[in-house]
Amino acid sequence: MDYDNVEILFVEDSKDDAVLTIRALTKSGFANKLHHVVDGAEALDFIYCRGAYSSRNPSEFPKLILLDLKMPKVSGTEVLERIKSDPVNKSIPVVMLTSSNEGPDIEKCFALGANSYIVKPVDSDNFFHTIKEIGLYWMILSQPAH
Incomplete structure (x- = not known):
């Protein structure tokens, strides 16, 4: 694979959630x-x-990072903190895409510099619609910082 042309870095440990998200992004053209x-x-x-x-x-940066919160080895908050504290990478939009709707998790992610925090819908139709909207906003409508 040509890693230099990656537009979306998708970080997700759940196989089921990964399949659903990739399917939704594929159907949406992203x-x-x-x-x-x-x-x-x-x-x-x-x-x-x-x-x-x-x-x-x-020198090639993804246009968007979709980041799960709770993962093995290094958590989503640790990844977020590393990216947003780095002057070279801090302008990459990071969207937390997680099943946690707990207030402290949301507050911590925004304090660390998350650009958006989206709770994964349980219903597959709503999940598809949410992923499509994320792609539309971050890949088409939002203007990049660099």
Whole structure:
């Protein structure tokens, strides 16, 4: 895969949620340059061109990061904090896409610099619609910082 043209970095450890999200993005026309990783450690390797991604061009940034909150190895909040505290990567929009609707989680993510916090709908029709709207807003309507 050509990792230098990734537009959406999708970080999700749940196989079921990943399949639903990728299907919704594909049907909406937003998945052609999507790369899915399964935990926060792999996300950081991708962003910082380490490990399996060491040959990726460090000057190519995803246009959007869809980030789950609760993951093994490195949590979504740790990934978010790393990205938003880094002057090079802080302008990449990060959308928390999670099943947690707990106030402290939401507050912490916004305090760390999340651009949006979206609770995954349980119903598959609503889930599809939500993912389509995320793609439309962040990939088409929103203007990038760099």
